[in-house]
Amino acid sequence: MAAVNAPARKIKVGILGATGAVGQRFIQLLAGHPWFEVAALTASDRSVGKAYGEAAKWIIRGGIPAGIAGMHLVPTEPGAIDGEIRLLFSAIPGGTAGGVESELADAGFAVCSNASAHRMDEDVPLLIPDVNPEHTALIAGQKRKRLALGKKAGYIVTNPNCTSTHLVCALKPLHDAFGLRAVNVVTMQALSGAGYPGVASMDILDNVVPYIGGEEEKIEIEPRKLLGKVKADGIEYADLLVSAQANRVAVRNGHLEAVSVKLRDEASLEDVAEAFRSYRGEPQRLGLPTAPEPAIILHTEADRPQPRLDRLAGKGMATSVGRLRPDPLFDYKFIVLGHNTIRGAAGGALLNAELLYAQGLL
Numbered sequence: 001m002a003a004v005n006a007p008a009r010k011i012k013v014g015i016l017g018a019t020g021a022v023g024q025r026f027i028q029l030l031a032g033h034p035w036f037e038v039a040a041l042t043a044s045d046r047s048v049g050k051a052y053g054e055a056a057k058w059i060i061r062g063g064i065p066a067g068i069a070g071m072h073l074v075p076t077e078p079g080a081i082d083g084e085i086r087l088l089f090s091a092i093p094g095g096t097a098g099g100v101e102s103e104l105a106d107a108g109f110a111v112c113s114n115a116s117a118h119r120m121d122e123d124v125p126l127l128i129p130d131v132n133p134e135h136t137a138l139i140a141g142q143k144r145k146r147l148a149l150g151k152k153a154g155y156i157v158t159n160p161n162c163t164s165t166h167l168v169c170a171l172k173p174l175h176d177a178f179g180l181r182a183v184n185v186v187t188m189q190a191l192s193g194a195g196y197p198g199v200a201s202m203d204i205l206d207n208v209v210p211y212i213g214g215e216e217e218k219i220e221i222e223p224r225k226l227l228g229k230v231k232a233d234g235i236e237y238a239d240l241l242v243s244a245q246a247n248r249v250a251v252r253n254g255h256l257e258a259v260s261v262k263l264r265d266e267a268s269l270e271d272v273a274e275a276f277r278s279y280r281g282e283p284q285r286l287g288l289p290t291a292p293e294p295a296i297i298l299h300t301e302a303d304r305p306q307p308r309l310d311r312l313a314g315k316g317m318a319t320s321v322g323r324l325r326p327d328p329l330f331d332y333k334f335i336v337l338g339h340n341t342i343r344g345a346a347g348g349a350l351l352n353a354e355l356l357y358a359q360g361l362l
């Protein structure tokens with residue numbers, strides 16, 4: 001399919017939770033975006049009414065993009081958001097997101113969310129455009145239900161947990177080519193995954209914390225929805241076992257994952273390597289502005305990928321794979337690395353929104 005035409009006028013968007021770690025990434029990635037322009041920023045009551053530059057403790061290299069520091073933060077509620085805006089990016093905490101995002105969708109907004117609150121809802125796509133672009137078919141059902149209840153036809157689309165995102169980007173070519181029976185993953189997750197200020201320095205310096213609350217449960221279920229099939233009444237989850245152990249390590253950005261897979265069909269090491277190398281998804285076919293090319297980078301060096309060297313591959317949107325080798329317990333094992341606040345959070349939601357536009361859903 002040919003590249004998608006840009007909209008005649010840029011689409012105005014809002015960012016919910018704009019002062020946090022993920023909110024800041026949205027601001028950075030949307031600066032100069034060819035299709036979208038930031039027109040509203042929201043945060044908690046603590047920050048509402050303040051200028052963004054005063055309320056946010058900016059933590060991304062390069063400073064706050066032009067035009068943002070003077071914008072005033074508005075409440076995260078429908079009446080407070082500029083009437084011309086139809087797309088909202090959500091980076092608010094999971095506990096708050098459930099009610100707030102539903103209320104905004106009921107008011108007619110398209111909400112692209114990072115939060116976990118709605119990820120497993122039957123009628124909400126858990127979306128990675130490289131993996132399951134057809135899952136946007138669920139949106140029609142959400143709109144129908146809202147209209148039947150006398151609400152407006154907004155909707156919610158979610159992106160997965162930052163660790164599931166890169167894991168499933170790497171699993172997708174194997175699932176398509178050989179089928180997956182079982183996956184074991186041990187993660188080494190960056191500090192920025194816990195938001196800002198996140199984990200106390202006294203807890204993580206000279207240390208590894210072998211527990212991240214709620215993380216293993218998400219990594220064990222989200223891949224099954226992502227790799228599932230669209231049916232009339234929702235998604236039929238992939239018949240796949242996933243076992244996860246999550247660890248927090250003293251790295252600023254970039255989640256590393258040690259993965260072992262058991263395949264349904266026989267495949268040689270070269271077959272598996274070629275499946276990674278040749279994979280092209282819908283974002284590459286559509287030429288979406290934020291799509292990395294290639295989406296998966298297969299390293300052959302003995303000691304790559306590494307967070308500090310490889311997390312910005314494809315401007316933080318690519319998934320790096322390396323150390324591919326046979327596994328005596330499973331069939332193959334390899335390392336996966338990806339940027340957690342770019343592709344794993346804000347960049348993932350932005351790519352979702354680009355897919356929605358390309359599919360005529362905005």
Ligand SMILES: NC(=O)c1ccc[n+]([C@@H]2O[C@H](COP(=O)([O-])OP(=O)(O)OC[C@H]3O[C@@H](n4cnc5c(N)ncnc54)[C@H](OP(=O)(O)O)[C@@H]3O)[C@@H](O)[C@H]2O)c1
Pocket residue numbers: 016017018019020021022023042043044045046047048076090091092093094096097114115116160161162192193194195196197340341344345
């Ligand atoms: N960090 C990651 O790598 C990552 C990856 C994937 C998904 N996520 C998800 O993305 C979301 C944001 O994570 P984060 O790391 O950016 O968190 P964070 O740094 O703690 O930022 C939270 C943001 O939400 C705002 N907020 C807090 N309570 C609110 C309320 N009641 N109403 C409206 N806004 C409120 C905060 O505003 P104030 O500044 O005013 O407090 C801040 O802007 C979470 O749901 C998280 O699970 C994070």
